[in-house]
Amino acid sequence: xxxxxLLLRRTLKNFLRIxxxxxxxxSAVNINAxxxxxxxxxxxLLDPHYxxxxxxxxxxxELGKSNSIFSRCIHSTVTKxxxxxxxxxxxxxxxxxxxxLMNEFLSRFVWIIRGKISETFPDYDKxxxxxxxxxxxxxxxxxxxKGSFEQSLKASTENRDWDLSEDLWKTVSEVSNMVLDDxxxxxxxxxxxxxxxxxxxxxxxxxxxxxxxxxxxxxxxRFKWAREKMEESEFYESLEQLKKEACTQEExxxxxxxxxxASEVKSEAVSLPKRRGKIKYKIYGLxxxxxxWSEVADKxxxxxxxxxxxxxxxxxxxxxxxxxxxxxxxxxxDPSPLLAEWKDLLQPTRVDWITLLDKxxxxxxxxxxxxxxxxxxxxxxxxxxxxxxxxxxxxAKENRLEDAxxxxxxxxxxxxxxxxxxxxxxxxxxxxxxxxxxxxEAFDTLRSHGFQPDEKVYNSxxxxxxNSGQPKLGESLMREMEARDIKPxxxxxxxxxxxxxxxxxxxxxxxISATMQFAGFSPSLESxxxxxxxxxxxxxxxxxxxxxxYMIKIGHRPDDRCTASMVAAYEKKNLLDKALNLLLQLxxxxxxxxxxxxxxLVDWLGKLQLVDEAEQILGKxxxxxxxxxxxxxxxxxxxxxxxxIEKKALQxxxxxxxxxxxxxxxxxxRIINGLIAGGFVQDAKRLQGVMEAQGxxxxxxxxxxxxxxxxLRGRRLP
Numbered sequence: 001x002x003x004x005x006l007l008l009r010r011t012l013k014n015f016l017r018i019x020x021x022x023x024x025x026x027s028a029v030n031i032n033a034x035x036x037x038x039x040x041x042x043x044x045l046l047d048p049h050y051x052x053x054x055x056x057x058x059x060x061x062e063l064g065k066s067n068s069i070f071s072r073c074i075h076s077t078v079t080k081x082x083x084x085x086x087x088x089x090x091x092x093x094x095x096x097x098x099x100x101l102m103n104e105f106l107s108r109f110v111w112i113i114r115g116k117i118s119e120t121f122p123d124y125d126k127x128x129x130x131x132x133x134x135x136x137x138x139x140x141x142x143x144x145x146k147g148s149f150e151q152s153l154k155a156s157t158e159n160r161d162w163d164l165s166e167d168l169w170k171t172v173s174e175v176s177n178m179v180l181d182d183x184x185x186x187x188x189x190x191x192x193x194x195x196x197x198x199x200x201x202x203x204x205x206x207x208x209x210x211x212x213x214x215x216x217x218x219x220x221x222r223f224k225w226a227r228e229k230m231e232e233s234e235f236y237e238s239l240e241q242l243k244k245e246a247c248t249q250e251e252x253x254x255x256x257x258x259x260x261x262a263s264e265v266k267s268e269a270v271s272l273p274k275r276r277g278k279i280k281y282k283i284y285g286l287x288x289x290x291x292x293w294s295e296v297a298d299k300x301x302x303x304x305x306x307x308x309x310x311x312x313x314x315x316x317x318x319x320x321x322x323x324x325x326x327x328x329x330x331x332x333x334d335p336s337p338l339l340a341e342w343k344d345l346l347q348p349t350r351v352d353w354i355t356l357l358d359k360x361x362x363x364x365x366x367x368x369x370x371x372x373x374x375x376x377x378x379x380x381x382x383x384x385x386x387x388x389x390x391x392x393x394x395x396a397k398e399n400r401l402e403d404a405x406x407x408x409x410x411x412x413x414x415x416x417x418x419x420x421x422x423x424x425x426x427x428x429x430x431x432x433x434x435x436x437x438x439x440x441e442a443f444d445t446l447r448s449h450g451f452q453p454d455e456k457v458y459n460s461x462x463x464x465x466x467n468s469g470q471p472k473l474g475e476s477l478m479r480e481m482e483a484r485d486i487k488p489x490x491x492x493x494x495x496x497x498x499x500x501x502x503x504x505x506x507x508x509x510x511x512i513s514a515t516m517q518f519a520g521f522s523p524s525l526e527s528x529x530x531x532x533x534x535x536x537x538x539x540x541x542x543x544x545x546x547x548x549x550y551m552i553k554i555g556h557r558p559d560d561r562c563t564a565s566m567v568a569a570y571e572k573k574n575l576l577d578k579a580l581n582l583l584l585q586l587x588x589x590x591x592x593x594x595x596x597x598x599x600x601l602v603d604w605l606g607k608l609q610l611v612d613e614a615e616q617i618l619g620k621x622x623x624x625x626x627x628x629x630x631x632x633x634x635x636x637x638x639x640x641x642x643x644x645i646e647k648k649a650l651q652x653x654x655x656x657x658x659x660x661x662x663x664x665x666x667x668x669x670r671i672i673n674g675l676i677a678g679g680f681v682q683d684a685k686r687l688q689g690v691m692e693a694q695g696x697x698x699x700x701x702x703x704x705x706x707x708x709x710x711x712l713r714g715r716r717l718p
Contacts, residue, residue, distance in 0.1 A: 108179045195226040210420060312355040319345040331366045336374060350382045376410060389422040396429035404429060420451045427457055431464035439464045455486050462492055471499035471508060490521055501530040504537030529562040536569030544569035560594030567600045595626045602632055606639030634667055638674035665696045672702060681709045
């Protein structure tokens with residue numbers, strides 16, 4: 001006889017001894033009614049007539065695989081009913097210790113079975129239902145003791161004298177399985193909560209928050225990390241279990257029967273809890289008067305505060321009216337008095353303030369920024385570094401540098417040192433406004449924290465160097481990106497190439513062009529044009545022409561800007577014949593010069609004092625319906641001044657003075673020298689004052705030319 005049957009026999013004896021008086025004292029009506037309904041062939045907890053099939057989802061039940069589960073269920077149920085009826089003192093020493101797992105199993109199982117019986121027989125009182133429970137248990141245990149449970153179940157439909165129906169057996173077994181599954185899920189959930197609160201998972205979450213991972217993504221990562229830790233722990237626990245089993249098998253190697261009995265007991269211990277303690281609750285549920293439940297409730301509450309965010313307080317009454325007044329404020333009104341009144345009424349916490357800010361952000365962006373800045377000094381808001389960096393980022397993206405620096409100043413006054421996220425925001429902000437020194441300071445702060453810049457940070461710093469006229473420093477950062485296997489974008493390559501080209505640095509432009517091709521970017525019309533401009537600025541028209549021809553060879557058709565760059569390269573060496581031959585060749589291929597090419601020709605012809613030819617080119621620009629570029633007016637003023645054509649020279653000069661903000665130092669020098677050469681000394685002197693007012697200083701040669709012209713010719717009248 002198996003250990004399972006021995007346990008059932010002992011349980012049945014205790015049950016009959018303890019509950020004999022109860023059965024004898026039941027009223028005859030109740031006992032007879034109970035026997036009648038239980039032994040009736042129509043008694044079924046799954047009968048659709050009673051509406052139980054649709055309300056209780058039952059699972060598939062295989063009889064051959066459920067004996068151990070079913071036996072333990074019956075054993076637990078008998079013990080539970082005997083304790084509920086008489087509450088005797090148990091004699092065995094094995095049941096002196098409380099077992100919380102068994103208590104939970106019994107509580108769930110008996111509660112579900114009682115509910116099913118009450119729904120099936122709603123007209124019977126509690127005593128009758130209790131008697132029915134006892135009768136069900138007595139019949140089931142008697143069949144299990146005989147070892148003929150399978151055969152009895154198969155013959156239940158044919159043998160009308162058999163006591164219990166097949167559906168009743170299935171219901172009890174399915175309830176047992178359902179309770180066990182729910183307990184396993186609850187155990188796994190509690191175990192998962194423990195790993196969610198573990199130090200390793202919290203440390204990873206803190207790091208993820210520092211690098212910018214928040215919200216739903218952080219929550220998903222947190223559960224993923226906790227699940228991985230739990231699976232790792234279960235793996236090592238299974239290894240320990242295998243080790244213990246191997247040791248036990250070696251010790252009992254000489255006794256096969258002992259090994260078989262031990263494996264059976266072990267399988268029972270793994271699948272179902274063993275009762276070792278007193279059940280101190282009634283059949284309707286646990287007795288929550290025990291002090292230990294208050295401790296459990298406190299622990300659950302603390303865990304929920306960590307796992308789930310706090311809910312904002314409901315707003316009603318006068319506080320709701322104050323909230324509506326806050327939302328109706330104008331941009332120029334001070335929200336401080338209303339915020340103070342709102343605080344006194346609601347006594348808000350951080351979650352209440354954040355809820356108010358979110359609603360303000362949706363309705364009034366400007367008011368949101370004002371309130372958010374005021375809350376930085378509010379104690380109940382519990383300000384942290386993220387609140388400062390978020391405001392700085394918002395102001396930086398909207399190009400409000402003064403507001404962003406004011407927030408930074410408050411942050412420094414509080415003694416808060418910028419972290420990685422704040423420094424990243426500052427790099428982008430100062431790079432965007434062209435403040436190279438502050439951008440470098442923020443970039444160095446990032447590196448001091450051990451943070452490896454990402455592609456966006458590199459791009460911002462490279463553009464800061466490019467905009468400040470230091471493309472070589474930007475190129476060094478680009479090489480650092482490539483060393484870290486971060487591929488620069490095409491825009492970064494083009495920005496560096498453009499910067500080198502504008503400065504005539506042909507070596508730098510060549511390096512960037514070669515690097516682009518190695519990176520997989522084919523030469524484009526823009527990159528080829530920049531190389532032509534670079535060689536033109538450097539005064540090497542032959543190399544500029546080689547790049548120009550190479551561009552045509554690879555299939556790019558020169559546009560007006562590229563042709564103008566090539567003509568400007570020839571202008572550096574005054575090779576007018578080559579420039580004209582190039583234009584004639586391009587016109588044969590269908591090219592039509594545009595404003596950019598004509599502007600270069602006007603400037604070149606003006607320097608050669610070919611006034612008539614230059615004016616013919618101006619006529620072609622006018623025929624195209626385009627306005628004269630600003631640079632053309634500089635060329636015309638210089639040409640007409642040197643040619644002594646006063647009316648046209650002064651007309652061009654008035655156009656330039658109207659747009660004096662667009663003039664650079666070289667433009668002022670050229671115009672003043674042209675006026676001096678044409679004898680317009682008074683106009684030249686006046687324009688020198690405009691030049692100094694714009695923040696430029698005249699060169700020594702220009703100052704000497706002005707003094708010489710005044711000494712020789714005197715001041716020219718207008």
